[in-house]
Amino acid sequence: MTKIAVLGAGSWGTALAMVLSENGHHVNIWGNMPERIEEINQKHTNEHYLPGVKLAESIIGYTDLEEALKDVSFILLVVPTSAIRSVTKQINALLDDKQKPIIIHASKGLEQVSHKRISVIIDEEMAVEKHSGIVVLSGPSHAEEVAKRDITTITAASSSEIASQAVQRIFSNNYFRVYTNSDVVGVELGAALKNIIAVGAGALVGLGYGDNAKAALITRGLAEISRLGMAFGADPLTFIGLSGVGDLIVTATSVHSRNWRAGNLIGKGLPLEEILENMGMVVEGVATTKAAYELAQEKGIDMPITAAIYRVLFENARVDEVVEELMLRDRKAEHSTSKMTAEEE
Numbered sequence: 122m123t124k125i126a127v128l129g130a131g132s133w134g135t136a137l138a139m140v141l142s143e144n145g146h147h148v149n150i151w152g153n154m155p156e157r158i159e160e161i162n163q164k165h166t167n168e169h170y171l172p173g174v175k176l177a178e179s180i181i182g183y184t185d186l187e188e189a190l191k192d193v194s195f196i197l198l199v200v201p202t203s204a205i206r207s208v209t210k211q212i213n214a215l216l217d218d219k220q221k222p223i224i225i226h227a228s229k230g231l232e233q234v235s236h237k238r239i240s241v242i243i244d245e246e247m248a249v250e251k252h253s254g255i256v257v258l259s260g261p262s263h264a265e266e267v268a269k270r271d272i273t274t275i276t277a278a279s280s281s282e283i284a285s286q287a288v289q290r291i292f293s294n295n296y297f298r299v300y301t302n303s304d305v306v307g308v309e310l311g312a313a314l315k316n317i318i319a320v321g322a323g324a325l326v327g328l329g330y331g332d333n334a335k336a337a338l339i340t341r342g343l344a345e346i347s348r349l350g351m352a353f354g355a356d357p358l359t360f361i362g363l364s365g366v367g368d369l370i371v372t373a374t375s376v377h378s379r380n381w382r383a384g385n386l387i388g389k390g391l392p393l394e395e396i397l398e399n400m401g402m403v404v405e406g407v408a409t410t411k412a413a414y415e416l417a418q419e420k421g422i423d424m425p426i427t428a429a430i431y432r433v434l435f436e437n438a439r440v441d442e443v444v445e446e447l448m449l450r451d452r453k454a455e456h457s458t459s460k461m462t463a464e465e466e
């Protein structure tokens with residue numbers, strides 16, 4: 122039996138712990154709120170994050186990180202992006218160089234200020250001799266549906282094929298199918314940036330726009346996600362895969378998505394602070410919009426939709442106003458690979 126620590130007792134950490142435990146693994150779940158961990162251990166529920174879901178009794182909750190990490194061969198980090206660096210530092214301080222677990226992360230975002238991807242942060246904070254590889258687990262997967270054992274497909278991306286195949290092995294079952302991928306940059310950028318588009322998609326629905334607008338936003342959103350990704354060396358194929366268009370569809374069209382729901386309320390005119398305060402769960406797309414907007418400016422990459430959503434979130438622009446601006450931009454070719462040069466566009 123493989124022993125695995127899941128760090129983060131929120132919606133996604135709990136749903137992934139359920140998959141691992143159903144696959145026969147020994148699962149420790151670590152959280153920072155004693156009441157939540159007690160509920161997991163006593164009632165086998167996590168009502169705030171996964172209401173109505175019964176957890177396996179074999180999933181053991183811990184508030185003590187050292188105990189949660191004891192003898193595990195995989196560590197799954199699934200805390201909000203803003204907490205990744207501090208939690209990784211704590212793991213690094215607790216591990217010796219004999220245990221050597223594989224480090225997996227399933228979070229979706231970019232670090233504020235540094236704009237770094239999550240695997241880069243982990244790599245910076247974990248001594249290389251203390252782990253056996255870093256793997257990104259990402260794809261179209263709402264926790265609520267995974268917890269109901271609905272069919273889900275997802276990607277395990279790593280520069281180490283041995284590590285990504287090990288992650289594929291521990292998670293795969295008849296409702297959770299895992300593919301491997303070596304394009305870590307593309308998978309992480311696709312995962313982070315789709316949340317921005319999901320906020321925009323929710324806002325369009327909130328304002329009453331229809332399916333044409335939704336398709337336009339998703340398609341042109343994917344174009345700018347790919348543009349930024351390729352500038353950082355991502356494989357363009359990744360963006361037509363699970364962590365590209367797949368995750369974009371599932372997030373930008375679903376009421377399960379916290380990013381879509383936040384956008385929807387923005388479209389209906391509610392203030393951002395109030396929306397975030399009432400959500401009770403992380404809305405990664407807000408901070409990621411800021412990071413991606415700054416990154417695109419820094420690198421001179423054209424991301425008009427991201428810039429428009431940035432203006433709505435951080436400069437109080439109205440959604441209908443930025444939609445109008447987007448629609449009336451200079452005319453251009455659909456693909457930069459068409460006969461027009463990038464400058465002519």
Ligand SMILES: NC(=O)C1=CN([C@@H]2O[C@H](COP(=O)(O)OP(=O)(O)OC[C@H]3O[C@@H](n4cnc5c(N)ncnc54)[C@H](OP(=O)(O)O)[C@@H]3O)[C@@H](O)[C@H]2O)C=CC1
Pocket residue numbers: 129130131132133134152153154157170199200201202204207208227228229230262263264265401402403405
């Ligand atoms: N939900 C989903 O369907 C999916 C989510 N993701 C990604 O997974 C990541 C986590 O999301 P999700 O589980 O949904 O978020 P939730 O908001 O549901 O839960 C976040 C969890 O992280 C905990 N947490 C926050 N800060 C810290 C910290 N410093 N140390 C320890 N624990 C901390 C919270 O604890 P507390 O309760 O004490 O606040 C909570 O248990 C995000 O990046 C998200 O984009 C990816 C795929 C699907």
Ligand SMILES: O=C(CO)COP(=O)(O)O
Pocket residue numbers: 229260261262263264316319368371372377378379380381403404405
């Ligand atoms: O990443 C997700 C689905 O793949 C979940 O999206 P939200 O964080 O918007 O709920």
